[in-house]
Amino acid sequence: xxxxxxxxxxxxxxxxxxxxxxxxxxxxxxxxxxxxxxxxxxxxxxxxxxxxxxxxxxxxxxxxxxxxxxxxxxxxxxxxxxxxxxxxxxxxxxxxxxxxxxxxxxxxxxxxxxxxxxxxxxxxxxxxxxxxxxxxxxxxxxxxxxxxxxxxxxxxxxxxxxxxxxxxxxxxxxxxxxxxxxxxxxxxxxxxxxxxxxxxxxxxxxxxxxxxxxxxxxxxxxxxxxxxxxxxxxxxxxxxxxxxxxxxxxxxxxxxxxxxxxxxxxxxxxxxxxxxxxxxxxxxxxxxxxxxxxxxxxxxxxxxx
Amino acid sequence: xxxxxxxxxxxxxxxxxxxxxxxxxxxxxxxxxxxxxxxxxxxxxxxxxxxxxxxxxxxxxxxxxxxxxxxxxxxxxxxxxxxxxxxxxxxxxxxxxxxxxxxxxxxxxxxxxxxxxxxxxxxxxxxxxxxxxxxxxxxxxxxxxxxxxxxxxxxxxxxxxxxxxxxxxxxxxxxxxxxxxxxxxxxxxxxxxxxxxxxxxxxxxxxxxxxxxxxxxxxxxxxxxxxxxxxxxxxxxxxxxxxxxxxxxxxxxxxxxxxxxxxxxxxxxxxxxxxxxxxxxxxxxxxxxxxxxxxxxxxxxxxxxxxxxxxxxxxxxxxxxxxxxxxxxxxxxxxxxxxxxxxxxxxxxxxx
Numbered sequence: 001x002x003x004x005x006x007x008x009x010x011x012x013x014x015x016x017x018x019x020x021x022x023x024x025x026x027x028x029x030x031x032x033x034x035x036x037x038x039x040x041x042x043x044x045x046x047x048x049x050x051x052x053x054x055x056x057x058x059x060x061x062x063x064x065x066x067x068x069x070x071x072x073x074x075x076x077x078x079x080x081x082x083x084x085x086x087x088x089x090x091x092x093x094x095x096x097x098x099x100x101x102x103x104x105x106x107x108x109x110x111x112x113x114x115x116x117x118x119x120x121x122x123x124x125x126x127x128x129x130x131x132x133x134x135x136x137x138x139x140x141x142x143x144x145x146x147x148x149x150x151x152x153x154x155x156x157x158x159x160x161x162x163x164x165x166x167x168x169x170x171x172x173x174x175x176x177x178x179x180x181x182x183x184x185x186x187x188x189x190x191x192x193x194x195x196x197x198x199x200x201x202x203x204x205x206x207x208x209x210x211x212x213x214x215x216x217x218x219x220x221x222x223x224x225x226x227x228x229x230x231x232x233x234x235x236x237x238x239x240x241x242x243x244x245x246x247x248x249x250x251x252x253x254x255x256x257x258x259x260x261x262x263x264x265x266x267x268x269x270x271x272x273x274x275x276x277x278x279x280x281x282x283x284x285x286x287x288x289x290x291x292x293x294x295x296x297x298x299x300x301x302x303x304x305x
Numbered sequence: 306x307x308x309x310x311x312x313x314x315x316x317x318x319x320x321x322x323x324x325x326x327x328x329x330x331x332x333x334x335x336x337x338x339x340x341x342x343x344x345x346x347x348x349x350x351x352x353x354x355x356x357x358x359x360x361x362x363x364x365x366x367x368x369x370x371x372x373x374x375x376x377x378x379x380x381x382x383x384x385x386x387x388x389x390x391x392x393x394x395x396x397x398x399x400x401x402x403x404x405x406x407x408x409x410x411x412x413x414x415x416x417x418x419x420x421x422x423x424x425x426x427x428x429x430x431x432x433x434x435x436x437x438x439x440x441x442x443x444x445x446x447x448x449x450x451x452x453x454x455x456x457x458x459x460x461x462x463x464x465x466x467x468x469x470x471x472x473x474x475x476x477x478x479x480x481x482x483x484x485x486x487x488x489x490x491x492x493x494x495x496x497x498x499x500x501x502x503x504x505x506x507x508x509x510x511x512x513x514x515x516x517x518x519x520x521x522x523x524x525x526x527x528x529x530x531x532x533x534x535x536x537x538x539x540x541x542x543x544x545x546x547x548x549x550x551x552x553x554x555x556x557x558x559x560x561x562x563x564x565x566x567x568x569x570x571x572x573x574x575x576x577x578x579x580x581x582x583x584x585x586x587x588x589x590x591x592x593x594x595x596x597x598x599x600x601x602x603x604x605x606x607x608x609x610x611x612x613x614x615x616x617x618x619x620x621x622x623x624x625x626x627x628x629x630x631x632x633x634x635x636x637x638x639x640x641x642x643x644x645x646x647x648x649x650x651x652x653x654x655x656x657x
Contacts, residue, residue, distance in 0.1 A: 038398075038461075078642065086646040091398060091457070092596040095589045096641035103634030109347065150463050217631055218585075225465050225651075231459060268473035274464045279444075282454040298457070 004134060005210040007042045011138045015211045017249030018148045022203030023156045023227035024234070024241045026072070026196035031231055033192030034161055034172035034296040038094030039079060041224025042101020043197055047072040047204035052215040054113050059119045065205040066143075072201020073194045075101070079192050089301045102218070109215040120144065120210040124246065126249040129151035142210040144202065149242055155199070157199055168192050172294035175301040203227075229278040235285075248274045316400060332610070337639035344635060348628070359618035369621065371503040375575065377613035378505075379584075380402070381512030382402035382567035383591025385519060386438075386560040388600035390456075392523065393535040393556055399445065400564040401588025402467035407565025408572045409471050412436025412488060412579040415572075416479060423494035431569055438565020439558040446557035450550040456557060464588065471582045479579065488579045504598035508570030515563060517622060517635060533554065547649025564588060577626055578612035610613040612637065 023044060030037045037043070050071040055064030061108040075097070082093040122140035129136060158163035167188050167258070170178040175185040210213060212248035230248060342352035361368045383400040390397040411434035418426055445459035472486075479490035498507040523529035534542040535549055543549045567587070572579050594612060597605025619633025 003331065080371050089596060092593055092641075095593055096638050096645060098589065099586065099641070100638030101633050103636070103638060106631030107344070107635065146567040170375060177513045213350045222465055227462070229462055229465075266473045266477060268476065272466045272469045275466050277519065279448075279454065279459055279462055281427050282458065283448065293466045 004138070005012065006257065007138045008134065013246075013253035014141065014145055016252055017245045018145045019203040019207040019211065019292050020143075020227060020230065020249060021148050021152060021241060021245035022063075022206060023200045023223060024230040024245055025146065025152055025238055026199030026201075027201065027227050027231045027240060028196075028234070028236055028238055029168065029192050029199065030076075030196035031208065031297055032165075032172045032236055032294055033168045034175065034294050034301070035079075035083060035099075035189060036090050036094060036228075036298050037076065037079060038091055038228070038281075039075075039097025039225060040094075040200060040227055041220055041222065042098040042105075043072050043075045043200045044204040044220045044224050045101040045218070045270075046075050047071065047201035048208040048220060049105040049112075049124075049215060051205040052115075052117060052208045053108050055076050055117045055119075056115055061083060061118065061209050064209045065120075065202070068129070068205035068209070069172050069198045069201040070203065072197040072199070073277050074197070075136055075192040076197025076200075077190070079286070080190045080289040083300070084189045089300070091299050098224075098259075100152045104268070106217050109217065110230075111218075112215045114214065115216075117209070128282035129175075130188065142206070143176070144206040144210055151199075151202075152238045152242045154296075158222060159238065164191075169294070172296060174296055175299075187287045197202075200227075229275055232276045233281055312517075312596055334640055337636065337643045340619070340639050341636040343448060345628075350628070354364055355622060359622055363614050363618045366508060368503070369617070370614055371500070371505050373610065373617045374472075374509055374615045375504045375506075375644070377609045378508040378512055378574070379567040379587045380414055380569055380590055380609040381516060381605060382508070383510070383564050383588050384594040384598070384605045385591075385602075386564035386567070386588075387592045387595035388598075388602075388605060389563070390557050390560040391595065391600045392532050393552055393558075394539065395440070395449070395557055396457045397445075397455055397460050397552065397557060399442065399463050399561070399588070400567075401461070401584060401586065402464035403441045403561040403564035404568040404571070404584055404588045405467035405471050407434035407438035407568030408579055409474055409568075410434055410489075410565065411569035412479065412572055415491045416488060419492045419495065421494065425496045427497065427573070430573055431566060434565045434569025435542065435562035436565070438568065439562040441565070442557045442561025443554070446536035449557070450552045450553040456553075466482040468584075471579065475579060475581050481578075486581045491573065491577050495573060496577055497570060499574070502573070506570065506574030508567075508574045511566065511570065511605070515566075516605060520602045528534045534595045547578035566590070567591075588629075593641060597641070611640070615640065 023040060027037055027040055047068040051064040051068030051215050054067035058064070078100070079093055081098050082088040082096075120142035122142050123146070124136055125139045125141065125155050128139050131139070157165075159168060167183050168191075169179065170181070170183060171185045171188045171192075178185050178188070203223075204220070205221065212219065225246060230241060230244045234244040251270055251273050255265065255267050258265050259267075338356065340354065345352040345355050361369075363373050367416065383404060387397050410431040414430040414433040415426070418429065421429070441463060442460070444452075445456040445463065448454040448459055449456040475488060476485055479488045481483060481487060490583045495620070497508055500504045520605060523532065531547045532549055532552065535552055539549050568584075571583065571587075576583060590612060594605055594608045598608045615637050619636070620630055622633065624630060
């Protein structure tokens with residue numbers, strides 16, 4: 001029984017961790033290009049609602065995922081226009097985008113409140129289908145969970161091993177230098193924001209189309225902000241983000257385990273751990289001066305006229 | 306920025322900015338209204354009727370107007386909580402968390418000393434609320450002053466922690482016998498007095514007085530001058546003997562205290578109970594309002610009023626049409642987008 005309970009808890013940790021990881025990867029790309037997207041929560045909500053809507057209307061979860069990804073990219077274009085083209089303040093623009101997401105997602109999701117959709121099919125972990133059914137039912141994951149870690153590795157490769165990633169990081173460190181070396185900071189920031197929005201959309205798609213399978217207002221419940229904390233926690237590194245997302249969702253799993261074994265720890269206090277851990281980690285780095293943040297993070301690039 | 310003539314130039318410049326901005330803001334708001342009107346139209350409603358309801362229900366009757374003032378009260382305070390630290394170049398994104406902690410501390414006072422008369426209990430709750438908010442800003446202040454962590458990140462992260470602590474307290478021990486997600490209704494002595502016939506409470510007056518006090522403080526006191534010096538050039542201020550680190554901690558705590566006051570006025574004036582997750586972004590709205598009005602007290606008042614009209618109108622709109630309440634956030638965001646996209650004509654300090 002306890003073995004089964006532990007397995008169930010770990011399985012649910014993977015489900016909640018996957019969407020977190022995708023969102024974190026998206027925000028990592030944004031911040032590597034020097035842009036803090038505080039509106040991530042809004043992007044997730046819009047993508048999640050779009051995913052539910054399209055899945056419900058077409059009956060095809062893959063179309064839903066596609067729609068969520070596109071919606072995420074499009075939503076981030078608004079931010080790109082505000083902070084790159086119009087040189088608006090990043091924090092204020094991001095928060096405005098969050099409120100936009102509250103509204104748009106409520107509008108899109110209105111017709112689908114209380115509806116349960118047919119989500120992504122779940123595939124048993126290869127080689128384990130011979131186990132007893134009660135185990136097998138806990139070892140079924142959707143394709144987005146299987147892809148989460150490969151995607152993280154891919155994003156790392158993209159950022160650290162390709163010319164495109166070099167451009168993104170160069171712009172994030174110093175847009176003037178990047179401009180002087182023949183790059184177009186505006187266009188690169190647009191690309192990074194669109195890519196980041198699409199990844200966030202993938203995370204939201206996993207949340208709604210593979211995990212909760214229904215829509216309610218404000219359903220992301222602060223995941224956007226957890227992802228922002230995770231980006232910092234993982235030092236803007238996609239590989240470390242895997243560990244971060246596992247740790248954070250593991251904390252949730254741990255809490256369920258404690259409850260199952262009768263230990264009474266408030267879930268609310270355990271939920272604060274990711275944030276407090278991130279602050280602690282920041283304090284430890286702060287002293288050593290090896291702060292890995294992109295140098296121009298949050299700054300407005302005024303261009304070179 | 307040169308220091309000698311900066312102060313005289315600042316006052317005339319701020320008037321110029323204000324008068325220039327008003328016309329600009331109006332034309333931009335019209336654009337936002339048109340865009341949102343199209344959204345209403347697409348979702349199958351008549352935008353003109355909806356707008357007539359929105360503005361008629363808020364500005365067209367005393368009751369509606371009073372509701373706008375009610376909605377505006379916490380925004381004045383959370384915007385001020387951002388504006389004060391911004392004067393010395395600090396970015397306080399933590400109004401939301403500070404508001405929650407202020408509400409929690411004030412609630413503790415209301416539940417513990419419920420026998421006390423109002424003239425003792427209310428000041429006590431206000432003091433506790435401010436203390437709660439200030440403590441929540443103390444850690445970011447100390448970390449920034451010691452150069453360990455940027456206050457933007459810490460205040461942002463602590464925003465998420467505060468509502469969880471409130472939930473822990475309410476679910477764990479403070480909840481009423483009937484509900485698990487709220488405290489018992491406060492005793493009458495723990496409620497801020499309201500204007501008869503309306504829901505406007507003393508918090509509005511407190512907010513306006515604090516805005517005025519902020520303006521006078523920055524203009525006429527030595528500390529205000531030193532804060533302006535730090536805002537202009539922290540290193541030069543440090544060399545001239547201004548204790549910059551003490552200012553960083555103190556000013557951030559004052560900001561937190563004012564956001565805490567907003568939390569106190571919400572639980573004591575508006576709700577009369579502490580409800581888990583009661584604020585859906587009032588602290589963040591304060592950040593936006595303060596930023597859009599350059600931290601200027603008059604600008605904060607006017608911008609809060611506009612935002613309050615939109616939000617109050619939204620709740621009225623929900624009563625009369627079938628749109629979900631959250632949809633009004635689109636209009637709010639549209640107005641913000643348009644202002645944010647056009648605002649760069651004015652000089653601005655870069656962040657970070």
